[in-house]
Amino acid sequence: MAGTALAVQYRFYAAQVVGARRVGTSTIRVTFGGDDLAAFAGGGRDQSVSLFLPHPGQPEPVLPTAEGEDWFGAYRALDPAIRAVMRSYTIREQRPERAEVDIDFVSHGDTGPASRWANRAVAGDRVVLLGPAVADNRSVCFQPPDDTELVLLVADETALPAVGGILDWLPAGTRVRAWIEVPDAGDIQPLPGDARAEVRWIVRGATPPGSAPLVDAVRAARLPSGTPYAWVAGESSMVRGVRRHLVNERGIDRRRVTFAGYWRRGASEDALRAER
Ligand SMILES: Cc1cc2nc3c(=O)[nH]c(=O)nc-3n(C[C@H](O)[C@H](O)[C@H](O)COP(=O)(O)OP(=O)(O)OC[C@H]3O[C@@H](n4cnc5c(N)ncnc54)[C@H](O)[C@@H]3O)c2cc1C
Missing domain, CATH: 3.40.50.80 (Nucleotide-binding domain of ferredoxin-NADP reductase (FNR) module)
Structure with a gap:
């Protein structure tokens, strides 16, 4: 049962960039939208997701077609030059009523594919998020005990x-x-x-x-x-x-x-x- 519970905690969300703007010298806030995100059910706090990005020149991230048991194994079996870049990011804000989420990307130049992608993000760019299907999920790590003062x-x-x-x-x-x-x-x-x-x-x-x-x-x-x-x-x-x-x-x-x-x-x- 525990395995089942874990499996239903997450799902894939197809999304595209709605807009990107600087919110600090080093930070770019990218707003993602798309019908899927109306169901996004993050728990707030430090809710993180796995973000899948295309390589330069690809119209969308390449992921295994089947969402089976060993999805990650199937992902890893794909050619690293072709399969989507997978990176961890935090949901800065979720607005399911508008089917949107914001992610703040630290730009560290073009030294990493995610930073490079964020530096060039424009409306319409397509990504996939692996994120929460329920607010109570294991990617919310900020869990203060009740007696915290x-x-x-x-x-x-x-x-x-x-x-x-x-x-x-x-x-x-x-x-x-x-x-x-x-x-x-x-x-x-x-x-x-x-x-x-x-x-x-x-x-x-x-x-x-x-x-x-x-x-x-x-x-x-x-x-x-x-x-x-x-x-x-x-x-x-x-x-x-x-x-x-x-x-x-x-x-x-x-x-x-x-x-x-x-x-x-x-x-x-x-x-x-x-x-x-
Ligand atoms: C749970 C979780 C949540 C996260 N949330 C966020 C978030 O909301 N916003 C955010 O910006 N990052 C966040 N990160 C960090 C982000 O995943 C890493 O910075 C990631 O390495 C960026 O990927 P990249 O493709 O740009 O660089 P990579 O390809 O991973 O790394 C390439 C090179 O860049 C260096 N590098 C990586 N990140 C930085 C950096 N920030 N500054 C300088 N050099 C760097 C690496 O050391 C490496 O040498 C989070 C990480 C985790 C695990």
């Missing part, structure tokens, strides 16, 4: 869309301390929601992502009292460093720390998936 959020620019989704979702008045590292001052953006959030922005500038500034900022902070729940996401070595600090130096119960490496400097998502 203080929420700690630590993120780099790739996890900023998730921070937006989390702040949108949290009940009014929730106490939040957030540390967000961005490449450029032009990436600082107003954050949504009615939580009582104290946000510290850290502009990385020329410092390489994943190095010390964010870990140092969290280490230097005086935290208010209250039972904490921490959520940490972004470049893998940053995430490791912050988690180690929260658990080993601050003594936060490891079960109250959710952490996710969203990317690793020097490794593509395909390489990370192959490692796993």
Whole structure:
């Protein structure tokens, strides 16, 4: 039964670009639409999806035709030069009543196919999302225990869309301390929601992502009292460093720390998936 339950948590959504615009120096917000998205049932917060993109010159992403048991095996059996590029992204906002979702793409030049695609996205471009069929699904990782009195959020620019989704979702008045590292001052953006959030922005500038500034900022902070729940996401070595600090130096119960490496400097998502 558990397998069945898991299978019905997700489905494929065909979608196309409705529009794309810069929302920061490094970030492009792409709005996707299409009839399928009227049924999109994300759980908000850090809801993530697998996004399938075409290679340059292809009119649409190439995926296995059968959606059988071993769909991923069939996908992997296709020629990597032809099969769709598969990348993980967060749903920044869902509007099923308009059959739309927004995804914020960090543009890191043309060094990765997803960034390259987002840099050129125009209305009509076709993609496929593998995403939630139900709001309660395993791709929502932000799960504060009921007794949480203080929420700690630590993120780099790739996890900023998730921070937006989390702040949108949290009940009014929730106490939040957030540390967000961005490449450029032009990436600082107003954050949504009615939580009582104290946000510290850290502009990385020329410092390489994943190095010390964010870990140092969290280490230097005086935290208010209250039972904490921490959520940490972004470049893998940053995430490791912050988690180690929260658990080993601050003594936060490891079960109250959710952490996710969203990317690793020097490794593509395909390489990370192959490692796993
Ligand atoms: C659950 C989850 C949710 C995510 N949500 C988002 C999101 O909402 N928005 C978002 O922008 N990203 C998000 N990411 C991260 C995104 O999936 C990765 O950045 C991904 O590697 C981008 O794919 P790419 O094709 O551009 O680069 P890849 O082909 O994967 O990598 C090529 C090269 O670029 C480097 N690289 C990858 N990402 C970056 C970056 N951001 N800055 C600098 N160099 C980079 C890699 O280290 C590698 O050297 C998420 C990841 C996960 C796991």
